Amino acid sequence: MELTRAKLFDLIWSEPIGKVAERFGMTGNGLAKICDRLNIPRPGRSHWTRAAERRDSQPDLPPPPIGLSEIVAFGKRQTRQSPGVRRRLDTESRVRQLMELATAIAINEGLNALTIRRLAQDAGISETQVHNCFGGRSDLLVAMAKEEISKQESSRQKRISRSGDRHTKIVLSTVGYLHESAQRGPLLQMLLRVPEVKSALQEKRATTARTARAPILERLTGTGRMDMATARASTAALTAVSLKAGGIIAGQRAPFATVEQLCLSVVLAGVASDDELSGS
Numbered sequence: 001m002e003l004t005r006a007k008l009f010d011l012i013w014s015e016p017i018g019k020v021a022e023r024f025g026m027t028g029n030g031l032a033k034i035c036d037r038l039n040i041p042r043p044g045r046s047h048w049t050r051a052a053e054r055r056d057s058q059p060d061l062p063p064p065p066i067g068l069s070e071i072v073a074f075g076k077r078q079t080r081q082s083p084g085v086r087r088r089l090d091t092e093s094r095v096r097q098l099m100e101l102a103t104a105i106a107i108n109e110g111l112n113a114l115t116i117r118r119l120a121q122d123a124g125i126s127e128t129q130v131h132n133c134f135g136g137r138s139d140l141l142v143a144m145a146k147e148e149i150s151k152q153e154s155s156r157q158k159r160i161s162r163s164g165d166r167h168t169k170i171v172l173s174t175v176g177y178l179h180e181s182a183q184r185g186p187l188l189q190m191l192l193r194v195p196e197v198k199s200a201l202q203e204k205r206a207t208t209a210r211t212a213r214a215p216i217l218e219r220l221t222g223t224g225r226m227d228m229a230t231a232r233a234s235t236a237a238l239t240a241v242s243l244k245a246g247g248i249i250a251g252q253r254a255p256f257a258t259v260e261q262l263c264l265s266v267v268l269a270g271v272a273s274d275d276e277l278s279g280s
Contacts, residue, residue, distance in 0.1 A: 005061065116130050
C-alpha cells in the first residue's frame with residue numbers, strides 16, 4: 001500500500017497514531033519510527049489526552065530526508081531515489097553536527113524548542129541515533145554548556161596572551177569576557193538556568209575558579225601585608241562585578257559601552273586598591 005507523506009502527515013494529526021497504524025496492520029510504535037525516518041512531525045504523547053482546544057496545532061510538513069521520496073510504501077522497504085551528498089558520519093562528526101543544530105535551535109527558538117525529536121528531524125536521522133550520541137536531553141544541554149564555557153575561556157586566554165603587563169592582561173581579560181558575553185552569553189545564560197546543567201557544572205566551575213584565583217591570591221598575600229581572608233574577599237568581589245556585568249550584557253539590559261566602562265572602572269579601581277593594601 002502506498003500513500004504520500006502529506007497524506008500520512010494529515011492522518012496522524014487527525015487521530016491517535018495507534019488507530020492509524022491499525023489500518024496498515026502495524027503497531028503505533030512501528031508507524032512512529034517510519035514517521036521519524038521520513039521526517040514527518042508527530043503529535044506529542046499528551047496531545048490526544050488534552051481537550052481539543054488545548055491540543056497543539058498541526059505544524060508545516062518539512063521536506064523529506066535527502067534521497068527519500070514523497071511516497072510512503074507500506075509492506076516494503078522505502079527506497080532512496082538518489083543518495084545525493086548524504087553519507088554516514090563517524091561519531092565525532094555526528095556529535096559536532098548535532099551540537100551545531102542544537103545551538104541554532106536554542107538561539108533562534110529558545111530551549112523549549114530543543115527536544116531530541118526536533119533535533120533528529122533537523123538532522124534527518126532517527127531519535128535512536130541522537131540518543132547514541134547523547135544519553136538524553138540533559139546530557140545534550142550539559143555538553144552545549146561545557147562547549148560554550150570552553151570557547152569563552154579559550155578566547156580569553158588568547159586575548160591576555162597578547163601582553164606581558166599584568167594590568168593590561170586584566171583589561172584584556174575583562175573586555176574579552178564582556179565581548180564574549182555579548183556574542184555567546186545569551187545561550188550560556190539560558191543553559192545555566194537549567195537545574196540539571198547548573199548542578200552538573202557546579203564542581204567543575206568551582207575548580208576552574210579556584211585554579212584561576214590561586215596566583216592572584218598568592219601575589220596579594222606574598223608580601224605579608226594582606227591576609228588570605230581579605231585577599232579572597234577582594235578577589236571574589238571583583239569577580240562578581242565582572243560576572244554581573246556579563247549577565248547584564250548577555251540579557252541586553254543596558255548599552256554595552258556603558259556597562260563596559262563602569263565594569264572596567266570598578267575592576268581597575270579594585271586592583272589598584274589591592275596593590276596598595278598588599279604592597280605588590
